[in-house]
Structure formats: structure tokens, C-alpha cells
Amino acid sequence: MTTDRTPAGFLPEDFQSDDTSFRFSHTDNVPRALEQLGVTLCVSTYQAGKLAVFYANDGRLTMLPRTFDKAMGFAINHDQLALGTRFQVWTLKNEPILVPKLGPHGEYDACYVPRTSHVTGYIDIHEMAFGSGELWVVNTAFSCLCTLDSRYSFVPRWRPPFVSEIQRGDRCHLNGVAMQDGSPRYVTAFAETDTAEAWREHKRDGGCVIDVQTNKIVARGFSMPHSPRVDAAGKLWLLDSGNGRLVTVDPASGESTIVCALPGFTRGLAFCGPYAFVGLSKVREKAVFGGIKIEETISDPKSGVWIVDTRTGETVGFIEFEKTIEEVFDVQVLTGIRRPAVVGLQKPTIQKACVVGPELGIHFRPT
Structure with a gap:
């Protein structure tokens, strides 16, 4: 039997078709900054249900919006992308074999394709991060950090010291995680509370950081x-x-230092060199955002990504969304890949994007 051991990849001809209803403006220096840094900017928005990829090519900024239901926190590296959605965690793999099939030569240098979905149920996934061989998930509905196991919806790994048990009910609005040396190190919560939704009474100044x-x-x-x-x-x-x-x-003293104030609800943060990429959202839902200070101080809040020089606190550029996208959740900078493609779930592309493994045949034991 002849065995073909070379994988093959197939994509439909309409891969590059895109949703043109998502419009944005930007300062002239943003494409140049991304090209000089050698990075791609990725943004999630649960309000619009999109994962948006921004890349620069010959001085032009391109946005690829891809549809995922309630796109929340995500983790991305050269090999894979994990994205939290309404009740699932999607894992997308970078398939280099598909890159030559994506269009004009050199247009893309990576292609992330959905491979697996882990059904968690509705746990209100917030941030996620790759650690040492594990994906860490901020499980806001159950007030814990968790990991995933195919035998369970999720595996609780840590909860704040003031949360008494693992139960459904957003007790403190645990939402963000900072990794250090491959492990979770710090998390953010809206309040030190232990009953469902009790954090809502402490939105103005009850937030904390936990080691x-x-x-x-x-x-x-x-x-x-x-x-x-x-x-x-x-x-x-x-x-x-x-x-x-x-x-x-400063974790030792508890003192905080303001680097800058920006024109919106700040959420989503990534670094590259001396620059911080900060997500901004408009304040929409009074039940969630009512009573916070920016309601009083910012008359025209923005939605987008602002680039800040961390050495000076000055804004050096921005991308502003127009109309359709009003809230940003997560922001990530992908280094070493300049123009990635991402296959979403809405268009027929997902039905035809195939990477075929080597034909190995069947090996029978001698009888």
C-alpha cells in the first residue's frame, strides 16, 4: 500500500470576504507602529460578538473581524489561540500549511483555524492565560480560577480568601489574571464580598488586587x-x-500610581516594549456601570484601543471604533506574527477549511 505522509490543506475561494459593517478610524502612526514593533493587535468584544485582528501592511491598517458568540478573554501565541465565549472555550491552531492558499503571496504569515471546543456551560468566562502547560480561566460566575479537563465542565484551582465556597453566583466579580513565571500571580475583583452580586454596591471604590x-x-x-x-x-x-x-x-506597600487617564472605561491591556495597548469602552448599561466616576468626568467616552508610552504617560496613537463596537473586553499583542488570518464560525469558510493529516494506514498485529 502506498502511504502519503504529507499533510494537505484546503480553503474555500471566498476566505477573504469580510464584514464591512465594522468601521474604525485611527491616527496615522498606528500602522507604522505595528510594523516597527513587528506585532499584530487582537481585540475581543462581547457586545458585538467579534474577535478583531488588526495588522499593518505597507502603511495601511487592516481589520479582520471574526464572529464568536460573546467573545471574551483570550490567550494567543505563535501556535494557538484560546478564546472564551458564552458557554465554550474554543481552541484555534495555527496551520502554516494553509498560508499559501490565503490569497496574494505574502498577504498572511499565519492562519488560526478552530480545532476544538470545550463546553463549560455558562460560567461567565473573563480573562484567560496560557501557563506552564495549562490554560487558566477566570471563572467569574463561580468566583474562582479554573483549568479545563475533558471529564468536567471546569476544575476549580483557586478562589479568593473571602469567598467561602465554589457555588454559582458572581460573588465578587473576579475578572482579571496576571501571570508570572508561568503561573497565576495576581487577580482583580470588584469587591471583597461573599454573596451573589454583592459587589454591585461597591463599584465606586471597592475593587482590590489579590496575590x-x-x-x-x-x-x-x-x-x-x-x-x-x-x-x-x-x-x-x-x-x-x-x-x-x-x-x-506596589504590592509591598499597596500604593498605586496613576500613569494616565484615558477617555473611556479602561479594560484590556497588553504591552510591547515601552508601549501599553489599552482597551476603551463606552459606558452603556446603568445596571452594571451606573455610579462610577467616569460617568461624571467623561462626557464623550470612546471605544477602541489607545497606545500609551509608559515612560511618559502620553497617548501616542489610537484606534477608535465607530458605532457598531461600543465595548472592548480583551486586548492582546501577538509578537513575531505580522499578518495572521483567523477563520471564524459564521461564514461557510469554517465548513471547508481542512488540514488533512498523513495517511498512515492500519497496522494489524500478527496472529
């Missing part, structure tokens, strides 16, 4: 904080979202 390793609260007094991050130098950053701020935190 996962020590189980200690290291900083307090934030308004609906999100997106904790530990940078390459070991400094802790987060978004004081209800105040529209990017801040640094």
Missing part, C-alpha cells in the same frame, strides 16, 4: 479594576476601569 500565591490582598480602593499584568521588569500594572486610568501598583 494568588500568598492569598493576601495587596491593594484596595479601585473602581471596577481589570486587566492586571506583570511586565518584563516585574512591575504590576492594572486598569482602574471606573476611573478610566492606567496605574501601577
